[in-house]
């Protein structure tokens with residue numbers, strides 16, 4: 021059966037940049053455009069040339085795309101001037117892209133209230149703008165702004181605006197749910213009416229916003245009704261609540277038989293496993309924590325926490341997964357928590373290289389300890405390294421690398437050079453290693469001598485002199501630090517999660533809990549060091565001496 025082509029148009033660099041708090045640099049725009057091209061998107065909209073210096077510079081040195089058509093964005097000409105004399109149209113044309121997307125009004129209310137022109141003038145603006153770009157040999161898209169609201173308010177006028185663009189030669193008429201309030205069934209019936217009015221589905225696109233949380237559903241409803249171009253953004257970035265999320269739509273189109281059997285896109289199946297990496301790379305660029313619950317690509321998308329789920333997953337992963345995580349480059353995890361049963365536990369232990377027979381009484385001991393600790397504020401589903409240490413201690417065979425004799429932290433605010441007030445943190449850690457006592461003092465010191473706080477000072481003091489273990493922790497560093505006040509037991513306590521990494525690409529999380537934030541941090545730091553030593557195959561002092 022031949023499949024119909026669905027065209028994917030990415031607007032991360034334009035509508036995505038309209039997200040509050042998002043401002044891409046030139047280098048980041050290039051990086052993102054290349055990622056989208058590598059994934060197989062058909063169009064990459066680069067921004068609005070002339071609107072700001074970054075966008076203009078981006079078009080001056082366009083990225084080298086091997087697959088995607090590069091598109092510039094602008095708006096229809098203003099009333100009272102010809103298309104050839106319109107500065108906005110001149111700027112988009114000068115950007116030199118093969119495709120140009122122009123936004124124009126289709127809701128009568130916006131024509132009179134926002135533009136302040138007559139309904140006929142707006143139709144002329146659409147017609148002449150599109151005609152001008154087509155005459156210049158550009159593939160022209162018309163983004164019909166507020167189309168669905170306009171269709172509900174004045175159907176004839178909204179349709180007439182679309183037909184102006186269509187008759188003038190626009191390749192794509194893109195129906196926009198600009199305010200994001202239209203429900204999927206209303207999108208479907210409006211699309212059906214547009215097709216019935218004479219514009220075929222192969223010339224129609226859909227651009228939705230997520231203000232009701234249904235941008236993806238609205239997009240799919242439009243496809244069902246006949247549109248053949250989808251506009252969206254990576255990770256659903258976009259104005260207000262965002263646009264239709266391509267990171268959800270692309271796997272859906274490729275993996276769900278009801279779409280995959282009827283449609284093909286430019287994204288080849290072998291590129292699909294790259295989508296999780298691309299999604300996280302975008303978050304990295306934006307300095308955002310990836311959304312764990314994101315469909316397909318989120319860290320929790322294939323995390324099986326409940327005991328009943330994990331038990332079945334071990335027998336057959338399809339029991340609780342709608343697709344295999346590998347297909348989208350994600351991974352299955354079975355975290356430990358107070359929702360876990362022995363199946364989660366055995367699976368998690370196996371991942372850590374520890375095999376325990378089903379029914380071993382020590383499994384129940386570990387589970388009891390996990391549940392007891394979670395009751396007082398620990399969280400092991402995110403702090404897997406602390407969980408492993410707990411399990412190894414219960415199973416026996418966990419070396420006692422070092423003992424904490426005492427530690428002390430001083431935080432001082434004092435007048436420094438130039439009379440400015442500045443903070444200073446200092447820590448002392450005393451350890452006992454194989455009967456020997458070591459004492460380390462360290463100051464917190466960040467870039468240009470800035471104070472990085474007491475936890476940083478403690479981390480440095482702890483890692484300063486670990487006696488014979490020192491070489492094993494040299495490549496280790498603290499990469500993230502999260503604090504949560506939690507109601508453990510009868511009183512609120514502080515839970516600290518610390519993420520550490522090393523030069524061998526490992527990244528691990530540990531947890532500490534205490535009414536005192538510094539003490540909770542210190543517990544998590546000690547676990548981080550112990551886990552690293554265990555990974556390095558370190559033995560106790562006695563073992564080291566024997567080697």
Ligand SMILES: CC(=O)SCCNC(=O)CCNC(=O)[C@H](O)C(C)(C)COP(=O)(O)OP(=O)(O)OC[C@H]1O[C@@H](n2cnc3c(N)ncnc32)[C@H](O)[C@@H]1OP(=O)(O)O
Pocket residue numbers: 038068070071072095096097098099123124125134135136145165198259
């Ligand atoms: C639905 C969407 O998301 S479309 C994308 C929207 N994106 C952006 O707005 C980001 C980029 N925009 C910008 O940098 C600026 O708004 C610019 C450079 C485009 C224009 O800046 P300015 O000339 O200062 O205008 P300003 O932003 O204040 O107002 C927009 C103007 O465009 C007019 N306009 C809006 N839409 C259209 C249209 N489709 N066709 C013609 N004119 C339009 C408005 O009437 C208004 O003109 P007015 O001030 O004469 O009333």
Ligand SMILES: CC(=O)C(=O)O
Pocket residue numbers: 035123163164165166196197198199227229
């Ligand atoms: C064009 C566009 O971004 C919108 O109408 O939402």
